[in-house]
Amino acid sequence: MSELIDFEGRLSGIAAELDWPATPDLRAAVRRRIVARPAWYASRWAMAAVAVIVIAAALLAYPPTRTAIADWVNLHTSIKRTTSLSTPSPLPPGPLGRRLGLGRETTLSAARSAVSWRLLLPGSLGTPDEVYVQNLPDGPAQGEVTLVYGARPGIPVSGETGVSVLVTEARGTVDQNFFGKTVGPGTTIEPVTVNGHQGWWISGQPHVFFFEDSSGNARLETLRLATNTLIIDDGGTIVRIEGDLTRQQALDLAASLA
């Protein structure tokens, strides 16, 4: 053991004599790039507010999807509750998730191959009806997968979207302190535990939330579907369950993740 410590001493001894390349002065370049963004960019509260306003302005200017999209981003104070898929007349054509801007539609097995983490599926919902993979430059570092579930027994379906539950997964961690500051008034956050993992049940009127992705970048996410959301930090995978769910339904779904 003492020989090993001596060997470590030798390694430490040469640290001071390493011929490192000269450290460049990064200050000017970093400052230039930071100030290239407006000052308000650094304020997450303002950023969140601006994001909602921009989304609202853009979407509300587009009459055919005004109502549907407003529901997705929770610009309304209430969500339509129906116990079954409503008549298809309000539904635009095409796959359910495509209208929600979830990325590229794919298969479950292709999605599993496309991401570096093990996808978690809520077994109690059966096989997802659609699967989407998204890897945006400004999105989570390792991409995002969304599972789309149409009508499911006992879960209200949004008459506007035809979706009952969205399960979105990305690699990252949730900063609870920050989390609490950004969801805004009119929203309650309740810490929960699911299968030993920390989670948060968000009810009320959440519009956006932030999490820190696997590269340490703060990511702004818009909740797309319903007023209530359960977010689970499953050992480095953030799982977001959105739907017009009761707290118990959401917890049961999360407990069936495997």
Next chain:
Amino acid sequence: MEGRPEEDAELFARAQRGDIDAYEEIVKRYQQLAFRTAYVITRSAAEAEDAAQDAFVKAYRALASFRTGAEPRPWLLRIIANEARNRVRSAGRRQRLELRLVEGFRQGDAAPSPEAAAVSADERRRLIGLVNELEENDRLIIASRYFLELSGEETAAALGIPEGTVKSRLSRALSRLRERFERV
């Protein structure tokens, strides 16, 4: 851990309020650590400079996720190392590490430490050569701990591994290095 944690805390608090001068001071304080860490990972000074610069820009935008009172080094190192690793992945090729020892004593340099003085020049050159040739994980953990002089927590942050894994991985890497060192 470097000293002046209270000053760091104040700087980070100011930067979180949008004070760019405070953030510039943070960059000044940590740019050597950032650049050298990125250099060990990317093995290229040019890539390391780009990675460190990008990392500081990203860190600024993620400042709100920095917890008040936390140690800044692990938080920064995680962002810096991720950026450097992403560059290595997208480059799709690996350069040979260029870590070298300073040749001879240069005027104006500080006198060598007692530990350094105890190790002969030949031995030092041989050791650094062996470290450069180590398998990637071994090389990174030894360089992090002994050349970048990172703590266990900082090494874990830089390598993206649990802190509990650092000790065991380091122990195995040291054994392999020592075995090669004693082989000749």
